[in-house]
Amino acid sequence: xxxxxxMRAEDLQAATEAKGxxxxxxxxxxxxxxLMKLEVMAPERLVDITRLDLxxxxxxxxxxxxxxxxxxxxxxxxxxxVRRNWPVLSRALLAGATGQLRNKATTGGNLxxxxxxxxxxxxxxxxxxREPGSGCHARTGFNRIHAILGASDKCIxxxxxxxxxxxxxxxxxxxxxxxxxxxxxxxxxLYRLPGDTPHIETSLAExxxxxAVILPPPPTAATQVxxxxxxxxxxxxxLVSVAAVVAMDGxxxxxxxxxxxxxxxxxxxxxxxxxxxxxQEPSDALFDCASDILLRDAQGQGSNDFKIPLARRTLKxxxxxxxxxxxxx
Amino acid sequence: xxxxxxxxxxxxxxxxxxxxxxxxxLRHHLDLTGTKKGCDHGQCGACTIILNGxxxxxxxxxxxxxxxxxxxxxxxxxxxxxxNPMQEAFVRHDGYQxxxxxPGQIMSATGMLDEVSQGWPSHVSASLEGDVPLSxxxxxxxxxxxxxxxxxxPGIVRAIRETAGEVSE
Numbered sequence: 001x002x003x004x005x006x007m008r009a010e011d012l013q014a015a016t017e018a019k020g021x022x023x024x025x026x027x028x029x030x031x032x033x034x035l036m037k038l039e040v041m042a043p044e045r046l047v048d049i050t051r052l053d054l055x056x057x058x059x060x061x062x063x064x065x066x067x068x069x070x071x072x073x074x075x076x077x078x079x080x081x082v083r084r085n086w087p088v089l090s091r092a093l094l095a096g097a098t099g100q101l102r103n104k105a106t107t108g109g110n111l112x113x114x115x116x117x118x119x120x121x122x123x124x125x126x127x128x129x130r131e132p133g134s135g136c137h138a139r140t141g142f143n144r145i146h147a148i149l150g151a152s153d154k155c156i157x158x159x160x161x162x163x164x165x166x167x168x169x170x171x172x173x174x175x176x177x178x179x180x181x182x183x184x185x186x187x188x189x190l191y192r193l194p195g196d197t198p199h200i201e202t203s204l205a206e207x208x209x210x211x212a213v214i215l216p217p218p219p220t221a222a223t224q225v226x227x228x229x230x231x232x233x234x235x236x237x238x239l240v241s242v243a244a245v246v247a248m249d250g251x252x253x254x255x256x257x258x259x260x261x262x263x264x265x266x267x268x269x270x271x272x273x274x275x276x277x278x279x280q281e282p283s284d285a286l287f288d289c290a291s292d293i294l295l296r297d298a299q300g301q302g303s304n305d306f307k308i309p310l311a312r313r314t315l316k317x318x319x320x321x322x323x324x325x326x327x328x329x
Numbered sequence: 330x331x332x333x334x335x336x337x338x339x340x341x342x343x344x345x346x347x348x349x350x351x352x353x354x355l356r357h358h359l360d361l362t363g364t365k366k367g368c369d370h371g372q373c374g375a376c377t378i379i380l381n382g383x384x385x386x387x388x389x390x391x392x393x394x395x396x397x398x399x400x401x402x403x404x405x406x407x408x409x410x411x412x413n414p415m416q417e418a419f420v421r422h423d424g425y426q427x428x429x430x431x432p433g434q435i436m437s438a439t440g441m442l443d444e445v446s447q448g449w450p451s452h453v454s455a456s457l458e459g460d461v462p463l464s465x466x467x468x469x470x471x472x473x474x475x476x477x478x479x480x481x482x483p484g485i486v487r488a489i490r491e492t493a494g495e496v497s498e
Contacts, residue, residue: 006330006347006393030389033350034370046347048394074383078449083457094452098474099441101371103383104390234452234473 002042009049012211016178018047020207025049027070028104030097031113039123040114040130054108054211057081063217066175069108069210073097073163076107086215088224088243092166095228098235108210111164111174111190112202115157115265116237118142128154129198144303145237148295148311150264155198156301159191159266160237166226168267169243169259172215178208191266198265222247222255223322229262229314238262240307240314246277246322253277253323260294263311270294282323287316332396336361337405345392352376354392355402363403363432367476374475375433377440378402384440386474403432406439415439418488426479434475438489441471445493463495 007023009015019025024043026032027050035041054068057079065086067076076082077093097105119125119138126134138146138156146156164187173184190202204210225244230236241261247254256277260268273294280286291312298308320327333342336359343358352369355361355378364387367375371389378387379401407413412420415435425431445467450457453470461467468486477485490496 001348004347006391008394026391026394029391029394030371030386033389033391037369050394074444074449078444078447083450087457090450090457091452094450094454098371098374099444099471100374100377100384100386100437100474101389103440104385234470 001036002039002044004036004043005045007045007047008051009047010051012052012177012209015047015049015052016207016209018045019209020179021045022206023047025209028072028106028109030101030105031109035114035121038121040121049209060214065215067107067213067215069106069212071107073102073105073107073110074099076163077102085218086166086170086224088169088226088245089163089166089215091224091226092162092228092241092243095226095238095241096162107163107213110161111167111187111210111213113161114201116145116160117157118145120157129157129194129201132197132199139301142303143301145239145262146301146304147264148298148300148304148307149260149268150193150266151299152194152196152198154196155194155265157194157198157265158262159264160261161267162226162228162238162241162261165238165241165259165261165267166243167213167215168269169245169257170215170219171257172213174210175212175214176204176208177211178205182211184214187267188269194265219245219247219255219257225318225322227314227318227321229310240311242314242318244318244322246319248323251281253280253282258315258318260311260315263298263307277319282319282325284316284320284325284328287319287325288312290319291315330393332393334392334395335397335399337401343392347391347393349392350388351378351380351390351392351395351400352387355387355400358392361402361404364436365429365432367430367433371474372476373430373433374437375430377433377437377475379436379440382443384437401436403436406435415442415488415492418492419485422484422488422491423481424484424488425477425481430475430477430479434472434477434485437472437475438485438492442489442493444471463490463493465490 023045026046054070077090147158168187228241238261243259245257256274365375367373369388371386376388
């Protein structure tokens with residue numbers, strides 16, 4: 001590991017100032033220290049924010065939930081209010097990593113974790129994300145875990161989080177603190193597609209730090225499911241995952257909110273898929289139609305071609321489950 | 330940098346390079362070599378310790394981040410001649426072969442049983458609410474952060490379930 005200067009932030013202002021001056025923020029450290037040992041990341045200064053007062057989860061005046069950026073993945077998954085009212089979030093968290101890692105990993109850090117693309121991790125390889133302009137060998141190399149939606153010819157890496165997929169389906173907003181004050185944005189605004197600049201992954205400004213995630217009030221009368229498909233049954237990243245929050249109105253789908261992991265460079269959501277389902281009676285034909293819309297621009301790179309039919313089958317299985325629709329015989 | 334750690338009930342003040350992982354601080358600065366270095370990347374669990382009551386990978390955190398924190402290592406659970414029940418159960422059920430992963434397995438299992446006693450669900454729990462019966466499947470899921478290359482898993486699972494009171498000897 002390269003040498004670095006370490007400072008512990010005593011308050012949020014000191015943390016945002018340090019980050020504005022080029023320091024890298026460390027909290028749980030489970031991803032950052034892994035990357036620093038491999039010298040994929042080599043920050044010259046670390047600012048430790050773990051002593052800041054961002055450890056609480058509490059209801060907002062509007063009935064939503066404010067999750068402090070330093071709440072650990074295990075505390076959030078076990079939170080009784082989350083288990084009861086936002087179960088898709090608990091399920092997504094419990095599907096990720098291991099007991100030890102979830103005890104350390106934080107809410108803010110989980111959102112900002114880096115891709116597990118093999119080429120990003122291997123400093124002997126070119127990678128446009130790690131070293132802008134150096135090229136991408138994933139497109140023509142091993143790309144079993146890579147994106148089929150939202151990628152560019154510069155980068156086909158996926159975002160690895162499970163938690164963020166559930167949060168995207170729940171319309172979560174991120175609260176961000178910078179020198180200019182506080183602002184809030186959805187996850188669609190937090191993350192950026194790779195385009196020609198895959199090294200710029202978020203819209204956070206230099207001195208901005210995530211302070212909380214805000215969930216709107218719990219969806220009423222909705223079924224919430226998180227389904228994750230992976231290469232082994234525990235401690236593996238998603239090949240495809242689906243977070244579904246679906247409410248029925250009699251025999252028809254009243255509201256469908258669907259987010260996907262493993263498919264793109266950010267937790268993926270497509271409003272057209274949801275609009276195709278809403279107001280309709282559930283059926284396999286309808287679910288096929290929704291899958292067609294989701295995958296209309298999907299592009300495999302060879303080893304990850306299987307993700308296209310896998311995404312279709314996983315989405316259909318989840319939609320059958322949340323609408324209690326039998327599979328055709 | 331100076332940092333003070335409370336390890337197995339005793340306070341130690343160390344002067345470490347900021348790069349020093351908590352694992353290396355334990356092994357190289359304090360000679361507490363019961364905690365093992367396997368992969369050094371959080372994948373194998375050999376370095377598992379209990380930090381402020383929670384099991385973590387000591388390889389993936391910096392010693393300087395833990396000034397004032399309380400740490401329990403395998404040495405703090407028991408020693409030859411006065412093993413704790415989990416350690417005894419691992420011996421009784423052959424929960425190891427080469428033994429290298431064993432301290433991490435035992436620390437992880439100890440932290441895991443505490444999580445179960447607090448009613449934490451897991452990925453394989455049918456319900457997110459209520460008591461969790463510690464089935465073989467639950468143990469396997471909750472211990473997936475600890476690898477054993479000798480594959481002593483059947484004995485490890487038996488030792489853990491017996492200590493939890495799920496099965497009798």
